[in-house]
Amino acid sequence: MNQTSISEFVLLGLTDLIDIQLSLFVIFLMFYMVTILGNLSIMTITQINQSLHTPMYFFLWNLSFIDLCFSSVAVPKMLSDFLVLKKTISFGGCICQIHFFHFLGSTEVILLTNMSFDRYIAISNPLRYLQIMNSNVCMTLALFSWIAGFFHALIHTVLTAKLPFCGPNIVNHFFCDVKPVLKLACADTTLNLNLLIRITGTLATTSFVLTFFSYVFISKFLLRIKTATGRRNALSTCSAHLTVVFLLYGTAIFTYLRTSTEHALDQDRVIAVLFTVVTPALNPIIYTLRNKDMRKAFMKIIQRSLMHK
Template sequence: MKFWHGFSSHINPMFSSFLLYLSLPLDQHNHSSLAEFVFLGFASVGYVRGWLFVLLLLAYLFTICGNTLIFSVIRLDAALHIPMYHFVSVLSFLELWYTATTIPKMLANILSEKKTISFAGCLLQTYFFHSLGASECYLLTAMAYDRYLAICRPLQYPAIMTTTLCAKMTAACWICGFLCPISEVILVSQLPFCAYNEIQHIFCDFPPLLSLACKDTSTNILVDFATNAFIILITFLFIMFSYARIIGAVLKIKTASGRKKAFSTCASHLAVVLIFFGSIIFMYVRLKKSYSLALDRTLAVVYSVLTPMVNPIIYSLRNKELIKAIRRTILQKGDKAGLAHH
């Protein structure tokens, strides 16, 4: 609690000032009087618009149901109240908010003829999307550290990875994640945007916004590169270093069953890491505004829609304990419903 209050006492004034800044009337910012942006990301879908809406809606519903189920089962089942599953439940909770920042607006844009978003709304969508993305980077790093301790230092693991440390690491992931994009958003908010307001993307993001500014954005691109390189590359390298140590420790296990069990506990996390980081590194760690519109949109679908959707599949299908916990929860709910009916 002292850890959380110490952080929040410094962060709350900064975060409140940031939100107040975004809520100011447009003429109080140092940019043009551009009031809204128009999304062109789905302009070329044509007659497949209905199918695209259905597929995206099904993906979103599956993401919500899958991550809600994992989060609820882990919180309700006492057998899963260990650090590894604590981080998995936090990741599922994060994915619910991560997808909520973009997919509902994407669904509305597919059906709507006027695919617009206000200037402040665009900045807020960009901010929360990157805040939650950065939080996920830090959280995946914390999960890699947890697996490293469990496999490479099993005797010290219970003493090191305590409930208090788990809470502190989780809080640090969220706090650092929400602090990271503030400077980028403020810099973008002060750019002058001319008459052209059409975003060649499926949601608000830094690269498409920078391409609309009618002044030199080299400073913004440099700040974005430095921020993204620090967040993404440092966390990715730390995760890869952790798994290199883990693989080395696993290969020293004499029995094949022991090696298989150790690898199975890490395979799901590593799969999520490779899918998520593979797309965002290619998208954000670059010193140019964009590669190509088609590539940017494809990558955006991977890290904003597909990754949150496959997380429940990866964690549930490859984890026997979680599958058993889901079955126990369903059976208990069924028994309670039967007793209530009688």
């Protein structure tokens, strides 16, 4: 029988220090604006510039869309909570946050693995790159990322929603994530925690290992390139992706492979700021600054807009 008597949860938020909440609101609002503008810019540039209609930028469009949505799952609620005393969220809203957070997060992890495979093909077999990474292959890999991410999140969402919650209802986080919500359940959550560690941990670790080996093979082909300029050009197509990979995988593996002690939950709250606020804002900057084609396309758009004026 469903024993859930709680209709809403209270979020502790990022900090209980009222004096610094307004400052944090301004800082995180700026990060969120950078996330929106940066990722929308990449999505727009890759669509309107014909030279960027390649597999690499198809995956980059997907990554930017995911980052935009992923940050929007938690950040707007966090920003509004900085301005109120009681930070509440409905039971349904909490379950939705859990689902979309894990859906978009796991989709991004799988997509980054697919992007490493794309870079491997581009460097190891440049003459047949477009033939191998044709539109059907790219669409299949992207759809697999989205579908696998959805069902991965659905497992945690359904199992969490079916638990009885009788009180207390205070979530030790600034948004609803599985581990802090499970602490409030009035039932044994061993199965939920084991599945979280095994499924999410396996997903993140496996994806990281596959990405790592992709770059091991890439490095072998880089060593075969005789000119320093050629190696530099090949490496430049991978550097932005590698930076994003280490930012995301490092925090994800650290968060979901540990036990959910109270001290660990406090650490998770701080770490979550990295992959919900900082990383989605940094990704478009990393890909723009470290990608020659993106810089050229961006400058062309600016020049066209100035000429029209």
